[in-house]
Amino acid sequence: MVKKEEYLKLVEKVTPKENKMENAINSFVMGGVLGFLAECIKLFLVNVFSIPVRDAIGWTLLIFIFLATLFTSLGFMDSLVSKFKSGLIIPITGFAHSITSSILDYRKDGFVTGIGSNVFKLAGSVLLYGILFAFIMAIVKVILYV
Amino acid sequence: MFEFKNVYINNYYTLAGPLEKENGLKNCDFFIKDYYYGAKTIEQAESKMQKTVLNNLINKEKPEAILSSDLTNQLTASALGAVDSNIPHMGLYSACASFSSILITLGSFIMSKHIKKGLCLISSHCLAAEKQFRFPVEYGAPKPKRSSQTATAAIGIEVSSNESNIKIVRGMLGKVLDSGVKDAHNMGAIMAPSAVDTLINFLKESKTEVTDYDIILTGDLGKTGSSIFKEVLKKEHNLKIKNHLDAGGSIYKDFEYSGASGPAVLPLILLTRILTSKKYKKILCLATGSLHSSLLVNQKNTIPTVTHAIYLEVNK
Numbered sequence: 325m326v327k328k329e330e331y332l333k334l335v336e337k338v339t340p341k342e343n344k345m346e347n348a349i350n351s352f353v354m355g356g357v358l359g360f361l362a363e364c365i366k367l368f369l370v371n372v373f374s375i376p377v378r379d380a381i382g383w384t385l386l387i388f389i390f391l392a393t394l395f396t397s398l399g400f401m402d403s404l405v406s407k408f409k410s411g412l413i414i415p416i417t418g419f420a421h422s423i424t425s426s427i428l429d430y431r432k433d434g435f436v437t438g439i440g441s442n443v444f445k446l447a448g449s450v451l452l453y454g455i456l457f458a459f460i461m462a463i464v465k466v467i468l469y470v
Numbered sequence: 471m472f473e474f475k476n477v478y479i480n481n482y483y484t485l486a487g488p489l490e491k492e493n494g495l496k497n498c499d500f501f502i503k504d505y506y507y508g509a510k511t512i513e514q515a516e517s518k519m520q521k522t523v524l525n526n527l528i529n530k531e532k533p534e535a536i537l538s539s540d541l542t543n544q545l546t547a548s549a550l551g552a553v554d555s556n557i558p559h560m561g562l563y564s565a566c567a568s569f570s571s572i573l574i575t576l577g578s579f580i581m582s583k584h585i586k587k588g589l590c591l592i593s594s595h596c597l598a599a600e601k602q603f604r605f606p607v608e609y610g611a612p613k614p615k616r617s618s619q620t621a622t623a624a625i626g627i628e629v630s631s632n633e634s635n636i637k638i639v640r641g642m643l644g645k646v647l648d649s650g651v652k653d654a655h656n657m658g659a660i661m662a663p664s665a666v667d668t669l670i671n672f673l674k675e676s677k678t679e680v681t682d683y684d685i686i687l688t689g690d691l692g693k694t695g696s697s698i699f700k701e702v703l704k705k706e707h708n709l710k711i712k713n714h715l716d717a718g719g720s721i722y723k724d725f726e727y728s729g730a731s732g733p734a735v736l737p738l739i740l741l742t743r744i745l746t747s748k749k750y751k752k753i754l755c756l757a758t759g760s761l762h763s764s765l766l767v768n769q770k771n772t773i774p775t776v777t778h779a780i781y782l783e784v785n786k
Contacts, residue, residue, distance in 0.1 A: 328650040331702070335651060335659040338697045340615040340728075347612075402610030409612045425609035429601055432511045446609065 347409055354411025362388065385416055392420035397428065422446035471675045472641040477577045479636040479782070480587075480628045483526045484741050485519055487596065487622025493722045497742040499526070505597050505622065512607075513546050516595040516624075520551030523591060523626035531587060533557060533628065537576055538591035539568035539733055541599045541620070551591065566661075566690050567644070567759030568592055568733040570778035574641035576629045586631055593624035594732030603654075603764060617655040617727050618692045618718060623734035625741060636745065640676060640781040644668040646761065649775045654760075654767045658695020658728055661758040661775045665691060666702050668756060668777040670709075676781070680711050684750040689736040689758040689777075690718030692728030715739075733757075745784065753782045 369380040395401035405412045426445045430438035484498045491501045509515040536559045538548035545561040552559040564571045576588040597607045599620035605611040649660040696716045703709045717739035718729035762773045
C-alpha cells in the first residue's frame, strides 16, 4: 500500500473542490433576504397592529419558526437548506428545521424512546453551549459591573 | 483464494427505487413507486423490498439457506425480510462489500455439499441509510461533491450446483486496511486502497493479468474513488486498466455528487447491465466496502475498509 501521507495528498488532489465563494455568496444573500423579510414583518406588526417593538420582534421570530417547521414538514425545506446552506442554518430557521427533521425521523419510534430522546439530536449542542456561554457571560458581566 | 467447482447462478431478481428509474435504469424486474412502499416506516419498507425479491425467487425447490445483508441497525431489514420464509437464515455484514462475501460463503457451502441451493439477498434503502449513518432524512445537511448517495435497491440471487450459463469461478476475501481517511463523506478515497490491494492480490494468486478480464467492475467508488483507484494502480503498480467500470459512478446520469453507494449497487449493475449485454464473458467484481459507523466517525477514527472479489464466467 502507498504511504499514508502520500495517499492523503493524492486524495486531496483528486477530490473535487467545493465552490466556497459561491456557497458564501449564496448564504450571505439568503441570510440578508431573511433579515430583510424579518424587518418588513416587524414593521408591519408595529405599524398595522400597533404592537410594541419588543413584542413585535418575538412575534416575528415565532412566524419564522412556524414557517421553517411547516416547510420542513411539507418536505421541501431540506432542498432549500442544501442550496442556501448557512443562510438558512444559522438563523432561527435552522434550529426549527433541525428539531422538526429529527421529530419526523423518529415519529414512529414512540413518544418517549423516539421523539422524546431524539428531538434535540442536532439542536442539543446549540442549547447546551448556548446556555453554558450565557452563564459564563453573565458571570463576566457581574464581575465587570459590580 | 476460493476456487469453486460446479457453483452456478441460476436465477435472479432485481428491484430498484424511484430515483434509479428516473435515471433510466433498464432491465430491472420491478420498481417501487415511493420510498415507503406501503409500509409504516422506511426500515419496514426495506424489509418489504427484500420480501418481494424473496417471494419472486422461491419456486418449487426451496433454497436451503438464505444469506442476506443490508445497512440498517444490526441488519434489521434482513432479519424482518426473512421472517415467515421458513428457510434457515444467516445475516452477513461487510458493509458495501457484502455481495462478494455472501457469494463466497454460499459457494463454499455448496462446494462442501452442505447445501444444494442457497439464496443471496441484498438491499439498501436511501432514506434508511441516511438516517442510520448521517443526518435525519428531512434535514438538508449540505452535501459536498465528493459524497455519495445510497441507492435504493434490493436484489436476490439463487446459487446452486445445477448447471447454468453463469458460473462462479473464484472468490477472494480481502484484508481490512486502514485508509487513513477520516472524512466519511469521501467514501471513494476510503475504499480505493483496499480495491487496489484486493485486485493486486487476486491477480497474483490467480496468475492472471488485467487484460484477461472483459470487465473489472468495482462497487461504489464513485467518480472520485475511481480516479484515485486508477491513479494508485498506475503509480504503485504500473498498471493501466481500460476495462474498468464503477457501478456506483455509472448508475445516475449527470449526478452532482460522486455517485451511488450501498451493497446493492454492484449486483444491480451486474444483473441489469453487464449480464444482459452479452458482451462480457469474464467478469471480475470487486465489491468495495467502507466499514464505518457514526460512532467511529464521531470518535475521529480513521476509517477501515475492505474489498472482496468474485470472478464470474458467462458461457454462450
